Amino acid sequence: MTVTVSTGSSSSSLARGLRVTGMAVAAVLVYLIVLWRCLLLAGELTAGNSLAGALFSALTRYDEVGNAFLAQALQQTVNALSIGSIYALIALGYTMVYGIIELINFAHGDIFMIGAFLSVVFTGGIFGQHEGVHNIPFLAFLLLGALLFAMPLVGLINVTIERLVYRPLRHAPRLAPLITAIGVSFILQNIVLIIAGSGDRTAAQVFPLDWQIPFGGASISVLSIFIFALSLGLMLALQNFIRRSRMGRAMRATAQDQSAASLMGVDLNQTIALTFLLGGMLAGAAGVAWGLRFGFVKFDLGFNSGLKAFTAAVLGGIGNISGAVLGGFIIGFIENFASALGYSRWSEFLVFMVLTFVLVFKPSGILGQLTGDRA
Amino acid sequence: MKFAKLAVIGAALTLAVGACGGATSGAPTAIKIAIELPLQGSEKAASDPIIKGIRLALKQAGGAAGGYTITIPDSAIFDDALASSGAHDPQTGANNMTKIVSDETYMAVIGPLNSSVAKAQIPISNASGLTQCSPANTNPDLTKGDPAKAIRTKPNNYVRVVTTDDIQGPAAALYIYSTLGKKSVYIIDDTETFGKGVADAFEKAFTGAGGKVVKHDGAPKTTQDYVSIMTAAKALNPESIYFGGVTATGGARILLAAAQVGLGDVPFVGPDGINDGSGATKDSYLNLAGAKAANSFSTLAGPGTFDGKAKFDADYKTEYGIDATGYAGQGFACAQIILDAIGRAGAAKPGSYAALKEEVRKATIDTSHTYKTIVGDVTFDANGDTSQLIVSIYSFDPAGADAKGDWKFDTQVDAAKK
Numbered sequence: 001m002t003v004t005v006s007t008g009s010s011s012s013s014l015a016r017g018l019r020v021t022g023m024a025v026a027a028v029l030v031y032l033i034v035l036w037r038c039l040l041l042a043g044e045l046t047a048g049n050s051l052a053g054a055l056f057s058a059l060t061r062y063d064e065v066g067n068a069f070l071a072q073a074l075q076q077t078v079n080a081l082s083i084g085s086i087y088a089l090i091a092l093g094y095t096m097v098y099g100i101i102e103l104i105n106f107a108h109g110d111i112f113m114i115g116a117f118l119s120v121v122f123t124g125g126i127f128g129q130h131e132g133v134h135n136i137p138f139l140a141f142l143l144l145g146a147l148l149f150a151m152p153l154v155g156l157i158n159v160t161i162e163r164l165v166y167r168p169l170r171h172a173p174r175l176a177p178l179i180t181a182i183g184v185s186f187i188l189q190n191i192v193l194i195i196a197g198s199g200d201r202t203a204a205q206v207f208p209l210d211w212q213i214p215f216g217g218a219s220i221s222v223l224s225i226f227i228f229a230l231s232l233g234l235m236l237a238l239q240n241f242i243r244r245s246r247m248g249r250a251m252r253a254t255a256q257d258q259s260a261a262s263l264m265g266v267d268l269n270q271t272i273a274l275t276f277l278l279g280g281m282l283a284g285a286a287g288v289a290w291g292l293r294f295g296f297v298k299f300d301l302g303f304n305s306g307l308k309a310f311t312a313a314v315l316g317g318i319g320n321i322s323g324a325v326l327g328g329f330i331i332g333f334i335e336n337f338a339s340a341l342g343y344s345r346w347s348e349f350l351v352f353m354v355l356t357f358v359l360v361f362k363p364s365g366i367l368g369q370l371t372g373d374r375a
Numbered sequence: 376m377k378f379a380k381l382a383v384i385g386a387a388l389t390l391a392v393g394a395c396g397g398a399t400s401g402a403p404t405a406i407k408i409a410i411e412l413p414l415q416g417s418e419k420a421a422s423d424p425i426i427k428g429i430r431l432a433l434k435q436a437g438g439a440a441g442g443y444t445i446t447i448p449d450s451a452i453f454d455d456a457l458a459s460s461g462a463h464d465p466q467t468g469a470n471n472m473t474k475i476v477s478d479e480t481y482m483a484v485i486g487p488l489n490s491s492v493a494k495a496q497i498p499i500s501n502a503s504g505l506t507q508c509s510p511a512n513t514n515p516d517l518t519k520g521d522p523a524k525a526i527r528t529k530p531n532n533y534v535r536v537v538t539t540d541d542i543q544g545p546a547a548a549l550y551i552y553s554t555l556g557k558k559s560v561y562i563i564d565d566t567e568t569f570g571k572g573v574a575d576a577f578e579k580a581f582t583g584a585g586g587k588v589v590k591h592d593g594a595p596k597t598t599q600d601y602v603s604i605m606t607a608a609k610a611l612n613p614e615s616i617y618f619g620g621v622t623a624t625g626g627a628r629i630l631l632a633a634a635q636v637g638l639g640d641v642p643f644v645g646p647d648g649i650n651d652g653s654g655a656t657k658d659s660y661l662n663l664a665g666a667k668a669a670n671s672f673s674t675l676a677g678p679g680t681f682d683g684k685a686k687f688d689a690d691y692k693t694e695y696g697i698d699a700t701g702y703a704g705q706g707f708a709c710a711q712i713i714l715d716a717i718g719r720a721g722a723a724k725p726g727s728y729a730a731l732k733e734e735v736r737k738a739t740i741d742t743s744h745t746y747k748t749i750v751g752d753v754t755f756d757a758n759g760d761t762s763q764l765i766v767s768i769y770s771f772d773p774a775g776a777d778a779k780g781d782w783k784f785d786t787q788v789d790a791a792k793k
Contacts, residue, residue, distance in 0.1 A: 039610075072606075072607075075606055076607070079603040082602075083603065130665075197657065198416040198417070199416060199461060199663075200627060212637075218609075221636075294631070294632070295631040296628055296631065298461075300459075304597045305599060335603070336603045340603060340606070341607070342590045342592050344594045345595065
C-alpha cells in the first residue's frame with residue numbers, strides 16, 4: 001500500500017486530486033485520439049492504399065471519413081473504461097492483501113466469480129428478472145440490491161477464508177500460504193462447480209442494453225458508463241476510507257510495519273480481516289458489473305479474470321493501491337485496442353508483452369512499491 | 376495348519392489362473408464396444424444424443440452380430456472431459472484409449488467428439504489395431520495427407536460417418552451467400568484446431584463465391600471482453616456473422632455480445648459446434664442464447680434428413696421420451712457400421728479375441744463394402760472418410776422443444792453432386 005506522508009492539509013490533497021484527475025482525463029483523451037487515428041490508418045490500409053499514403057492520411061485527415069472513426073473510437077474508449085474498471089476492482093483486492101500481509105491471494109479471482117454468481121442469484125433467482133428492466137426505480141432497487149447482497153456476502157466469505165486458512169499460516173514460510181491460496185482457489189471453483197454445474201450460466205442483464213447514447217454513426221452504451229461510474233465511486237470511497245478513517249490509518253500502519261503497529265495498539269487480526277473484507281467487497285461489485293455487462297457466469301470465470309487483474313496489480317506495482325487501478329485500466333485499454341483494430345487474437349500477447357517490458361525496466365511496476373525482501 | 380494355509384493359497388491361485396485362462400482361451404462369444412466422449416461440461420449436451428443413438432442401434436440389433444453377444448456396459452463408456460475445465464481434454468482422451476486397448480474384449484470404440492482428442496487417440500488405437508468410428512470428428516487432418524500419416528504406424532483403423540470441415544465450412548458459406556443472400560460476412564474463430572480450420576475453409580469458399588469478408592478475427596476461449604470485439608465488428612457493417620468454434624469456446628457469449636452492440640438482427644452462423652441440442656438442453660448454445668438466437672443458423676457435417684428419419688425419430692422418442700438431436704443419427708450409424716463389420720468378421724470364426732479384433736478392423740475399413748446405415752448408404756475411402764459429402768443446414772425454430780427453441784432442419788447440401 002502506498003504510504004503517503006500526509007501533511008494533513010486539505011488544500012494539498014485537493015491539489016493532488018485535481019492533478020491526478022487531470023492526468024487521468026488526459027490519458028483517456030490520448031487513448032481516444034490514438035485509437036481514432038489508428039482505426040483510420042487500418043481503414044485506409046484495408047481499402048488498399050499504400051502504407052505511406054495511409055500513414056499520411058492517418059496523421060492529417062480531418063474530413064468526414066476521418067471523423068466517422070471518431071464515434072467508433074469513442075465507443076471503444078467507453079468499452080475499455082468499462083472492462084478496465086472491472087479489472088481494477090479485482091486488482092485492488094490483490095494489491096491490498098499483498099500490501100498488508102505480502103500474500104498473493106490466488107483465490108481472489110474466484111472470490112470475484114462468487115460475487116458474479118451471487119448477483120445472478122439475486123436478480124435472476126430471487127427476483128426472477130431475465131431481461132432489461134426499464135422501470136427506473138425498480139432497476140435502481142435491483143442494482144442496489146444486487147450490490148448490497150453480493151458485496152457483504154463475498155466480503156464475509158473472504159474474511160472467513162482468511163480466518164480459517166491464512167491466519168494459521170501467517171508466520172509460516174512464505175511459500176506455504178501461497179500454495180494454500182492456490183488450494184483455496186481450487187476449493188472455491190469446485191464448490192461452485194458442484195452447485196452450478198460446469199457450463200455457462202445466464203446472468204440477467206437487468207440494465208437495459210438498448211439504453212444507448214447516439215453519437216455520430218455509433219452509439220455509446222449507458223451500461224458502460226454506469227459500470228465505470230460505479231467503480232470510480234467505489235474506488236474513491238476506498239481511497240477516502242484508507243486515507244481518512246481511523247481503521248484506514250491502522251491498515252496503512254500495519255502495511256508499513258506490523259510489529260510497530262501492533263506496539264502502537266493496532267489490532268492486527270482485526271485490521272487484516274478488514275483488508276480482506278474490503279477486497280472481497282470490491283470483487284463482489286466487480287462480479288455484479290460482470291454479469292450486467294456480459295450476460296453469463298461460469299465457475300472458472302475467476303481464473304482468467306483473476307489472472308488479468310493480478311497482472312494489472314503487478315503492472316501498476318503490487319501493494320500500491322493507485323497502481324492497481326492504473327494497471328487495471330491499462331490492461332483494459334490494451335485489450336480493447338487489439339479488439340478495436342480487429343486483432344483480438346493478439347490481445348493477450350500484447351498484455352503480457354507490455355507487462356514483461358514494464359517489469360524488465362521497472363521491476364517494481366509503474367508506480368512502484370518498495371517491497372524490501374518481499375517475494 | 377501351515378499345510379491348510381498353503382492349500383488355500385494354492386487353490387486360490389489355481390482358481391485365479393483358471394479364471395484368467397477362461398477369459399482368453401478358446402473362441403470368443405461375448406464381446407464389448409467402448410464409447411469415448413466428453414461427458415461433463417457443455418459438451419455433454421452434444422455427447423448424450425450420440426450415446427443414446429448407439430444404444431438404440433445395439434438394442435434394435437438384439438445385442439448381437441455375427442453370432443457374438445455384444446454389450447456396452449456402463450464401464451465401457453469413457454469420459455474425456457475434465458471437471459476442472461468443463462471441456463474435453465486430449466490427454467484424458469489418450470489415457471482412456473490406453474485403458475480401452477488394454478482390454479482385449481473390446482472389439483471397437485465409438486468416439487471421440489472432438490478432433491483434438493482424436494488426434495491424441497488415433498496413435499494408440501492404431502498401434503493396437505482397434506477399430507474406431509467417430510460420429511462427430513470433422514477435422515480433415517485426421518484422415519488426409521501427411522498429418523494423417525504422422526499419427527499412424529499401422530494400417531488404418533479409423534473411420535468417420537461425418538464429412539470434413541473443408542466441406543462443412545464451404546457449405547455454410549454458399550448457404551449464406553446464395554440462400555440467405557448476404558454478400559458480406561464478419562468471421563470470428565476460437566483460434567483452436569477445429570474452429571480456425573472450419574473458419575478458414577469458410578472464408579476461402581465465401582471469397583471464392585464472390586462475397587466480401589469484412590474481417591476475420593480470432594478470440595481464444597479465455598477472452599473476457601467480447602463486447603469490444605463485437606463493437607469493432609459492428610463498425611464494419613457486416614451482413615452476416617460466421618463463428619468458427621463450439622459453444623464451450625464462446626459461441627453463445629459472442630452472440631450475446633453481438634446482440635448488445637446492435638448486431639442482433641444479423642444472421643449468426645456456426646458449424647456443428649453450436650448445434651448441440653435444443654433450448655431445453657442444459658449448457659447448449661440455444662439454451663444459453665435464449666430468444667437472442669432468433670437469427671442463428673448452424674450446420675451438421677452429415678445428412679439432416681434421410682429415408683428412415685421418421686422411423687428413427689419415432690423409435691428414439693419412444694425409447695428415451697425426448698427428440699433426437701445433434702449427431703444422434705451419426706451415433707446410431709457408427710454402431711450399425713461396427714455391428715455390420717463384426718457380422719462379416721465373425722464369418723471366419725476367428726479363434727481368439729485378438730484375431731477377431733483384427734478381422735473387425737479389416738472388415739470395417741473395406742472400401743468395397745457399402746454400409747446400409749440409418750443415414751443412408753455409406754462407403755469409406757482409403758482414408759476412412761465417408762462417401763457422404765453432405766452438410767445439413769439448420770435454422771432456429773422458436774416453437775421447438777416446447778417453445779424453448781430448437782434447431783430446425785432447413786436444407787442439405789451434397790458436395791458430391793456438384
